[in-house]
Structures are given as structure tokens and as C-alpha cells.
Amino acid sequence: MEHLWNAPAVTGFKKTLNQSFEAVLPILAVPLALLIGAVILLFLKVNPLTAYASMLNGAFGSLSGTTQTLVKATPLLLVGLGVTIAFRGGVINIGGEGQLIAGALAATALSVSLPDVPGLILLPLSLLAGVLAGAVWGGIPGVLKARLGVNEILTTVMMNSIAIQLANFLLRGPLIDPAEIAAGTRIAQSALLPHQVWLARLIPRTLLHAGAILAVVLAILVFIFLWRTTIGYRIRAVGLNAAAARYAGIRVSLYQALSLTLGGAFAGLAGAVEVMGVGHRMMEGISSGYGFTGIVAALFGQLHPLGAIPASVIFGGLLVGADKMQRTVQVPSALVNTLLGLIVLFVVSSAIWARRRARRRETRG
Amino acid sequence: MADLFTIPVLLGILYSGIRLATPYLYASIGETFAQVSGVLNLGVEGMMLMGAFAGFFVAMKTESLALGLLAAALTGMLMGLLMAVVSVTLQAEQGISGIGLALFGLGLSSLLFKRTMGGVESISGFAPVKIPLLGDIPYLGDALFNHSLVVYGAFLLVPVAAFVLNKTTLGLKIRAAGQNPEAADSLGVSVNRIRYFTVCLGGMLAGIGGASLSIALINLFQENMTNGIGYIAVALVYFGGWRPSGVLAGALLFSFVNALQLWIQVKGINLPSDVAIMLPYILTILALAFAVRRARQPAALTKPFERGEN
Numbered sequence: 045m046e047h048l049w050n051a052p053a054v055t056g057f058k059k060t061l062n063q064s065f066e067a068v069l070p071i072l073a074v075p076l077a078l079l080i081g082a083v084i085l086l087f088l089k090v091n092p093l094t095a096y097a098s099m100l101n102g103a104f105g106s107l108s109g110t111t112q113t114l115v116k117a118t119p120l121l122l123v124g125l126g127v128t129i130a131f132r133g134g135v136i137n138i139g140g141e142g143q144l145i146a147g148a149l150a151a152t153a154l155s156v157s158l159p160d161v162p163g164l165i166l167l168p169l170s171l172l173a174g175v176l177a178g179a180v181w182g183g184i185p186g187v188l189k190a191r192l193g194v195n196e197i198l199t200t201v202m203m204n205s206i207a208i209q210l211a212n213f214l215l216r217g218p219l220i221d222p223a224e225i226a227a228g229t230r231i232a233q234s235a236l237l238p239h240q241v242w243l244a245r246l247i248p249r250t251l252l253h254a255g256a257i258l259a260v261v262l263a264i265l266v267f268i269f270l271w272r273t274t275i276g277y278r279i280r281a282v283g284l285n286a287a288a289a290r291y292a293g294i295r296v297s298l299y300q301a302l303s304l305t306l307g308g309a310f311a312g313l314a315g316a317v318e319v320m321g322v323g324h325r326m327m328e329g330i331s332s333g334y335g336f337t338g339i340v341a342a343l344f345g346q347l348h349p350l351g352a353i354p355a356s357v358i359f360g361g362l363l364v365g366a367d368k369m370q371r372t373v374q375v376p377s378a379l380v381n382t383l384l385g386l387i388v389l390f391v392v393s394s395a396i397w398a399r400r401r402a403r404r405r406e407t408r409g
Numbered sequence: 410m411a412d413l414f415t416i417p418v419l420l421g422i423l424y425s426g427i428r429l430a431t432p433y434l435y436a437s438i439g440e441t442f443a444q445v446s447g448v449l450n451l452g453v454e455g456m457m458l459m460g461a462f463a464g465f466f467v468a469m470k471t472e473s474l475a476l477g478l479l480a481a482a483l484t485g486m487l488m489g490l491l492m493a494v495v496s497v498t499l500q501a502e503q504g505i506s507g508i509g510l511a512l513f514g515l516g517l518s519s520l521l522f523k524r525t526m527g528g529v530e531s532i533s534g535f536a537p538v539k540i541p542l543l544g545d546i547p548y549l550g551d552a553l554f555n556h557s558l559v560v561y562g563a564f565l566l567v568p569v570a571a572f573v574l575n576k577t578t579l580g581l582k583i584r585a586a587g588q589n590p591e592a593a594d595s596l597g598v599s600v601n602r603i604r605y606f607t608v609c610l611g612g613m614l615a616g617i618g619g620a621s622l623s624i625a626l627i628n629l630f631q632e633n634m635t636n637g638i639g640y641i642a643v644a645l646v647y648f649g650g651w652r653p654s655g656v657l658a659g660a661l662l663f664s665f666v667n668a669l670q671l672w673i674q675v676k677g678i679n680l681p682s683d684v685a686i687m688l689p690y691i692l693t694i695l696a697l698a699f700a701v702r703r704a705r706q707p708a709a710l711t712k713p714f715e716r717g718e719n
Contacts, residue, residue: 084517088524136504184694194697197451197504198644205637205690213683339508378519378632385455385513389491392501392509399500 066398070346073390074358077383084382085375095375102368103361109368111250115322117360119144119314119331121259123338124345124352125266126182126310131347132270133303134283139185139200140311141335142207143178147312148319149211150177152234152326153219155241163240170241171316178312179305181207186304190297196304204335215328233327243321253321262310266349279303311335333381337363340384343391359384416548418676422668423552427560428626429664432457432618432635434563436642437649437656438570439614444646445574446607447587447600447709448496451507453615454639455514456488460616462518465623465630466525469532477624478559478617485616488514489609497604500713511639519632526630534628535559559617559625564657566614571653583607587707590714600714615639641693648696650705659696666692 082092103113123140130137151174155166185199215232224231243253270276281289282299290296314334319326341359345351362384366377436453443450463484468477488510495506535557544554574580585593586603594600618638623630641663649655670685 084520088520090524138504138508188694188698192698194694195647198640198647198697199694201637201640202644202690202694206687209683209687209690213681213687216683217681336508336512339505340512343505376520376523378516378523381512381516382520383516385509385511385516388509388512389495389501389506392506393495393499395501396499 066401067346069394069397070344070391073344073387073394076390077386080386081379081383085379090373090375094373095369095379098372099362099365099369101365102372103365107247108250109364111247111252112364113357113361114256115251115253115360116363117356118253118256118259118321119318119334120338120341120356120360121263121352122314122317123311123334124342124356125259125263125349126178126307126314127339127342128345128347128349128352129266129270129279129310130182130303130307131342132283133279133300134286135186135189135300135304135307136197137182137185137200137304137307138197138339139182139203139308139335140314140338141331141333142200142204143181143308143311144315144318144331144335145207145211146181146308147174147178147315148326148330149207149214149219149315150174150312151241151316152237152319153214155237155320156219156235159238161240166238167241167243167320170237170320171313174312174314174316175309176312178315179309181312182308183301183305186301186308189304190301196300200304211326211330212328215326219326221325234325236325237320241320242324243317251322253317255317255321258317260353262313263349263353270349275299275302311338314338337384340388343388418672420548420552422665422672423549425668425671426661426665427553427556429667430660431560431563431621431626432638433642433645433660433663434566434657435618435621436615436639437645437660438566438653439611439618440643440646441570441649441651441653441656442574442583442607442614443604443611444710445587445651445707446583446604447590447707447712447714448493448604448608449503449507449643449711450489450492450496450510450608450611451504451640451643452488452492452510452514453507453611453642454635454637455511455518456485456492456612456615457619457622457635457639457642458514458518458633459488460485460619461623461634462522462619462630463616464620465532466521468534468624469530474535474624478620481616481620481624482613483616485619486609486613488616489612490605492612493605493608497601497608497713500715503711515633522630522632529629529631531629532624534623535625557625559621563618563621567653567657574653584707586714587709590709590712594714594716600716604714615642618642641689644693644697647706648693651707652705662696663689663693 078096085092085095102109104110123144127137127140151170154173155170158166181203185196185203188194188199189196212232215234219234221233221235224233243255246252246254270280278294279299281294282296286296318330337359341355342352345355362380366380369375370377436457440450440453460481464477464481467480468474492510495501496503537555537557540554544550574583582593582598582603585598586600590600619635622634645656645659645663648659666689670688673680673685674682
């Protein structure tokens with residue numbers, strides 16, 4: 045049978061079939077995860093159809109739901125872009141959570157301490173502060189990997205915990221809203237950011253802000269960067285085959301450190317955009333898992349910057365829908381993490397078929 | 410600082426340090442088996458949470474701590490089996506599949522907890538057992554030899570694991586699977602079967618490690634109660650140079666810094682608690698940066714194995 049499949053007459057058709065199979069396979073991860081989620085719900089005596097219907101309705105059923113979905117998709121896309129760059133460079137960045145928090149802290153600290161600077165200067169400066177803080181948070185694991193060969197998976201995870209504690213410390217101490225101290229309530233949150241750094245709202249009376257547009261523009265720029273520039277090409281070369289890249293004269297460790305740093309910069313920007321666009325202040329739990337959900341979005345977008353756009357909308361919808369589900373049909377929103385975990389497992393497992401087929405093509409010449 | 414270094418406080422730190430090492434030891438020793446055989450399982454956190462929930466739930470319903478521990482071990486093993494299917498048979502990228510498993514375990518344990526129990530309840534967990542003679546040593550006896558069986562088990566696991574890995578045929582096969590799977594395969598060792606075994610064993614121990622929190626140390630279940638222990642457990646394996654004795658040293662270092670940090674808070678010493686909680690993580694990064702002996706790393710770590718290639 046093998047040689048029949050390989051006959052020239054069917055090659056074209058078979059190729060299309062294969063390519064579409066490979067493209068569709070990871071997408072099947074979502075319905076498959078929902079199916080297993082339904083079994084779990086049945087086991088917990090919940091009607092899965094009611095639960096999922098309320099989820100879908102919450103995420104896309106109304107203007108406020110849809111805009112909320114896009115609001116949540118924004119940090120997911122930015123984190124996802126950072127994860128995409130890192131993974132394309134062959135390094136695994138699990139530190140999105142910490143990098144996002146670091147970026148949010150830096151943007152907050154800067155803008156709160158310079159309330160009299162005009163927005164034209166302060167707004168880009170605050171975004172830049174977030175970018176830089178995220179880059180440092182991602183760069184530390186990057187340098188440790190490049191210089192000392194320290195496993196970046198572990199250091200990025202540790203940097204997450206450090207950022208969370210740092211935020212707790214700063215929001216109870218140096219960065220706490222003076223009004224909270226005056227009122228004696230001492231809620232761990234910063235003062236409101238000065239108005240001139242608030243990102244413009246796109247639709248009145250919704251939370252949708254200009255950060256969403258910024259994220260989409262950046263997705264296109266990342267695509268150009270990775271596929272149309274020398275540095276981007278080298279990052280991908282290192283990720284595809286580090287040994288071959290080294291042989292070609294590319295400094296592998298430098299580009300690995302660079303892709304972790306860039307990854308951190310995007311997550312840091314996500315943090316800055318979140319405080320400047322949504323709550324207008326830094327508070328505890330600002331990230332609520334965006335760092336991890338962003339990884340899922342990047343994977344589901346097939347580690348392609350443009351694929352990350354629809355992927356982050358889907359997962360933003362999942363987060364918004366789950367809140368609605370918890371409120372209306374009392375299904376704990378913890379179901380989301382269960383589904384996300386399953387989706388990750390399915391997506392990474394499905395890669396085996398693409399790899400096998402690629403290898404078979406190779407051996408046949 | 411002076412009143413931190415009184416004998417009762419130092420003994421207190423010793424006592425808590427020994428206790429706190431327990432979950433790290435179970436999880437890290439289990440992860441050592443997986444990594445030595447060539448599988449990086451980053452999903453330990455999820456396995457521990459599922460074990461913590463299963464252990465607590467069964468112990469509460471059956472009023473038997475032993476059954477709780479058994480349930481935790483089995484649940485952890487099932488999580489390990491899932492990980493093995495994904496990363497051994499389906500050859501998925503291990504750093505990412507582990508995150509998937511961790512998210513799955515975090516979500517499912519919270520979901521089950523909220524639907525079956527709703528609120529936090531506590532049980533009376535494993536009671537301390539004083540070891541005869543040793544437990545009567547003045548001062549040190551209470552700090553070292555008056556713990557629950559679950560705590561002793563964790564420390565006993567270290568020499569047992571070292572013996573199995575270094576002195577038995579099974580250990581040789583495990584090391585071969587991680588060091589040179591092609592050679593092991595050509596000598597008739599089923600690499601993937603060995604890896605299934607170690608990942609399931611790792612899951613079982615991670616499950617017990619999770620239950621050591623929920624039915625022996627803290628005696629309640631909370632959402633995300635492991636709070637990163639699973640990830641640190643993975644880091645400890647690197648820190649320990651893939652040897653049980655090294656893992657023990659790392660776990661003790663870690664748990665003593667943690668115990669010190671707790672006592673600093675108890676004593677009201679002027680160090681913000683958030684900063685104190687940060688210390689162990691900073692320490693882990695420093696330890697990874699300066700104590701890494703990469704030469705010991707199993708050569709085939711994170712590399713899936715497929716027969717009949719080349």
C-alpha cells in the first residue's frame with residue numbers, strides 16, 4: 045500500500061490531505077477536552093450541556109461578554125507572543141506570570157511617582173517601564189542559561205514565585221494606596237494611576253481598551269520579526285536545530301538568552317497594559333493565571349504569532365465564560381484549569397503524527 | 410536577632426525543618442527515578458494536589474488514614490500513567506506536557522474539592538510516634554524522633570532509593586534508559602517499559618507527598634495547597650545531581666530555610682513576611698546556578714525513545 049500512496053498521481057491530493065490533517069489535529073484538542081470535561085461534570089452530577097451553554101453565552105452572548113472576552117484575550121495574546129518567541133528559540137518560558145507582574149509593578153511605580161508629567165511622555169514611558177521590567181525578569185533566566193547552563197524551566201518558575209511575593213510586599217508597603225492607609229482598611233492595592241496614562245476605551249461603557257489593538261499590531265510585527273529579519277531567522281534556526289545553528293556560526297546561547305528576554309518583555313508589556321487599560325491600578329492577583337493560559341494560547345496557535353490571535357480570543361472566552369458559569373449554574377470555574385491542562389496535553393501529544401510523517405517523507409527522499 | 414538563637418527556638422527550627430522536608434522528599438525522590446530514566450516530569454505539582462485531595466477525601470469518608478494514604482498513592486500513580494502515555498508513548502515535549510499535567514491536576518483537585526466538600530474541613534491526621542530510646546535523648550529526642558510515620562517514611566525512602574538505583578539490576582536498567590537508551594535497548598532492556606515504571610512510581614510518591622500535607626502535616630485540604638512545592642521538588646533533583654543523597658541535602662537545606670523563615674515571623678523580627686517567603690525561591694535559583702553539576706545529568710533526559718530508528 046505504501047508505494048501506491050506515493051504514486052505521483054495522488055501526491056498533490058495526498059499532500060493537501062496531510063497538511064490539512066496536521067493543521068486540524070491540534071484544533072481537535074478543544075472539543076476533545078470539552079468532551080472529557082463533560083464526563084467529569086456528569087460524574088459530579090452537573091448537566092454538561094447547561095454548563096457549556098452558560099459558558100458560551102457568558103463569553104460571546106452579549107456585548108459586555110464579548111468585549112470582556114477581548115479584554116482578557118489582550119494579555120493572553122501578549123504573553124502568548126512572548127512564549128512563541130521563546131519556544132521558537134528552543135527555550136521554554138514558563139515565567140509569563142512573574143514577568144507580567146513585574147511589568148505591572150514597574151508601570152505602576154513609574155506612573156504613580158510622576159503624576160505631573162504629560163501623557164504624551166508618561167504613557168509610552170510607563171509602557172516601556174513594563175517592557176523593561178519584564179525583560180529583566182525573563183533575562184535573568186536567560187543569562188543564567190547562557191552563562192551557567194541553568195535549566196530555564198526551573199528558573200522561570202522560581203521567578204514567578206519571587207514576583208508574586210515582591211508584589212505582595214510592595215502593595216502592602218511602598219506602593220500601597222495612601223488612601224488605604226488613611227482609611228485604615230489597608231487593602232493591598234496601589235493608588236489609581238494618573239489619568240493621562242489610562243489607555244483609551246474603544247467602546248463606551250465597556251472595558252475594551254486600546255491595548256487590544258496594540259496587541260494585534262504587535263502580533264503582526266512579531267511575525268515579520270521572526271520570518272523576515274536576520275535576528276528572527278537566527279532565533280528560529282537555534283530553536284530548530286541548535287547543533288546545526290552552532291555549526292553555521294550562530295551564537296546559540298546568545299540567541300537563547302535573547303529569546304527569553306524578548307519573551308519576558310512581551311509579558312511585561314501585558315502587565316503594563318493590564319494596569320493601564322483595565323483596573324487603572326495595581327492589585328494583588330492582577331494576573332490570575334494569564335502567564336499559564338498564555339502558554340496554552342501560544343501552543344494552540346501553533347507557535348505562530350498570527351495563530352495566537354484567534355487562540356487568545358478562544359481562551360479569553362473560556363475564562364469569561366467560566367466566571368459566568370460559576371455565577372449562574374454554580375459549576376466551579378476550576379473547570380477551566382482542568383480543560384486547559386487537557387488541551388495542553390492533547391496539543392503536545394498530537395505533534396507526534398506530524399513528526400512521524402515528516403520523517404517518513406525524509407527517509408523516502 | 411539574638412532571641413532567634415536560643416535553644417528552644419533552635420530546636421523548634423530543627424523540628425519544623427524535619428517535618429517540612431517530608432513532601433519535598435517524597436516528590437523529589439519520585440522525580441529522581443523519572444529523571445534518571447530520562448523523563449523530565451514537570452507535572453509533579455498536579456500529581457501532589459490530586460494526591461493531597463484523594464488522601465484527604467478518602468481519609469475523611471472512611472475515617473482510615475491508611476486508606477487515605479493508599480488512595481493518594483493510587484491517584485498519583487494514575488496521574489503518572491497519564492504523563493507516561495503522553496511523554497513516553499506519544500513522545501510529547503516534556504517541559505510543556507508537564508505544565509499541562511500540573512494545570513489539569515490543579516483544576517481537577519479544586520473542582521472535586523468544591524463539588525464534594527465545598528468548604529475547608531480538618532481531620533486528625535497521623536499522630537507522632539516516639540521512637541523508643543532515641544526519642545528519650547534530651548532536647549534532640551523530641552525534635553528528631555517524635556514525628557509521624559509519614560515523616561519517617563520520607564527519610565527512609567532516601568537510602569532505599571539510593572540502594573535501588575545503584576545496587577540493583579532494576580536500578581542499572583533505569584540508569585541505562587536515561588544514559589544511553591539505544592545501548593540499553595540493544596541489550597534487551599525495554600526502555601519505554603522502564604520509563605513507564607519510573608514515571609508511575611514518581612507519580613505514586615508525589616501523590617503520597619501531597620497527602621503528607623493533607624493528612625499528616627496540615628490535616629486539611631485547600632485549593633492549590635501545594636503552592637509550588639511540586640516545582641521546587643523538580644528543581645531539587647537538579648540541585649541534588651540526580652542522586653538521592655543530594656536530593657536529601659537539597660530538601661533539608663530548603664526546609665530549614667523555610668523553617669527559619671517561619672520562626673522569624675513567629676518571633677516578630679522586623680523582616681516583611683513576603684520578603685521572607687521569597688528567600689527559599691531565591692536560594693533555589695542560586696543553588697541551581699552554582700551547584701549544578703551538569704556532567705551528572707542523564708544524557709537522554711527529555712529525549713523520547715523510539716525503537717528501530719537509525
